[in-house]
Amino acid sequence: MNSNPIAEQTVYLNGQYMPMMDSQISTQDRGFLFGDGVYEVIPVYDRQLFAFPEHLQRLKNSLQAISIQNPLTDGEWLELLNTLIEKHPWPDQYIYLQVTRGIQMHRDHLPEECLTPTLYAYTNPLKAVSDSILQNGITAITLEDIRWLNCDIKAITLLPNIMMKLAAKARNADDAILVSREGFITEGTSSNCFIVKDGTLITPPNGHSLLPGVTRTVIERVAIAHDIPMLEQQITLTDLESADEIWLSSSTKEALPVTRLNDLVVGTGKPGAVWQKMRDFYQEYKLAFITEQAP
Numbered sequence: 001m002n003s004n005p006i007a008e009q010t011v012y013l014n015g016q017y018m019p020m021m022d023s024q025i026s027t028q029d030r031g032f033l034f035g036d037g038v039y040e041v042i043p044v045y046d047r048q049l050f051a052f053p054e055h056l057q058r059l060k061n062s063l064q065a066i067s068i069q070n071p072l073t074d075g076e077w078l079e080l081l082n083t084l085i086e087k088h089p090w091p092d093q094y095i096y097l098q099v100t101r102g103i104q105m106h107r108d109h110l111p112e113e114c115l116t117p118t119l120y121a122y123t124n125p126l127k128a129v130s131d132s133i134l135q136n137g138i139t140a141i142t143l144e145d146i147r148w149l150n151c152d153i154k155a156i157t158l159l160p161n162i163m164m165k166l167a168a169k170a171r172n173a174d175d176a177i178l179v180s181r182e183g184f185i186t187e188g189t190s191s192n193c194f195i196v197k198d199g200t201l202i203t204p205p206n207g208h209s210l211l212p213g214v215t216r217t218v219i220e221r222v223a224i225a226h227d228i229p230m231l232e233q234q235i236t237l238t239d240l241e242s243a244d245e246i247w248l249s250s251s252t253k254e255a256l257p258v259t260r261l262n263d264l265v266v267g268t269g270k271p272g273a274v275w276q277k278m279r280d281f282y283q284e285y286k287l288a289f290i291t292e293q294a295p
């Protein structure tokens with residue numbers, strides 16, 4: 001790899017592996033014209049796909065929800081993703097994969113039947129979260145959740161998420177935590193939200209207003225295994241503001257502690273004790289997973 005490793009990345013596009021610089025899609029692709037597609041982001045630790053069955057299931061659910069036929073079998077997905085991993089040197093990676101409804105020469109909101117889905121996937125080096133964040137946490141603001149009513153579909157149409165992320169940046173915050181029109185916390189712009197209150201970990205229940213995060217599922221699994229009290233329950237803005245700890249979770253960041261919310265200090269202003277415990281248990285869980293997968 002030269003000084004610009006990204007330029008030399010190999011990507012997968014519609015059955016072929018090629019340099020990223022050479023990958024091209026049609027301007028008539030419905031993903032380009034309408035944002036008509038779904039995606040997944042899957043972490044890879046020590047060259048092993050992490051929580052692959054859960055990611056694959058969510059991809060199938062997203063495809064089914066928008067009536068795109070799953071273009072590959074489970075075995076074909078696994079082979080494709082493992083080939084991408086093999087083609088790159090990084091021990092820890094994250095894979096981005098996207099399926100759009102395909103190319104339609106005549107632009108029409110109504111999709112033609114029997115289109116061939118466009119399938120794109122590539123991998124990136126997964127960087128560890130910085131020591132500064134682990135020691136100090138991140139900052140977040142609260143914003144009205146301006147998205148649609150099917151946030152459980154992992155749709156590529158992310159304009160509201162981008163707008164809310166920009167609004168957070170404009171207020172010097174790292175991210176935004178979203179509040180529904182009913183007054184409940186849904187999630188972050190690209191993460192799930194947890195609070196800790198009196199030692200109990202609380203996250204909103206799955207449903208149409210948030211993405212069923214795979215990291216969220218792993219955190220729940222780890223909490224149960226280590227007797228950390230855990231509840232799926234609606235969180236109000238008042239609950240959020242009076243929480244002892246706030247976390248945001250995703251496949252690329254695991255669980256991040258939020259130590260400032262709007263103008264308020266969260267807890268002690270440092271990552272909390274329950275987060276510290278979860279961080280250690282989560283790393284143990286990953287290590288056990290890697291060891292189990294080793295040939």
Ligand code: PDD
Pocket residue numbers: 041187188189190191192210211212213214215216249250251252
């Ligand atoms: N996003 N909620 C939203 C809106 C997300 O976009 C994500 C992940 C999550 C967390 O899901 P998971 O734990 O399965 O990564 C929750 C990915 C990382 C992204 O868009 O890049």
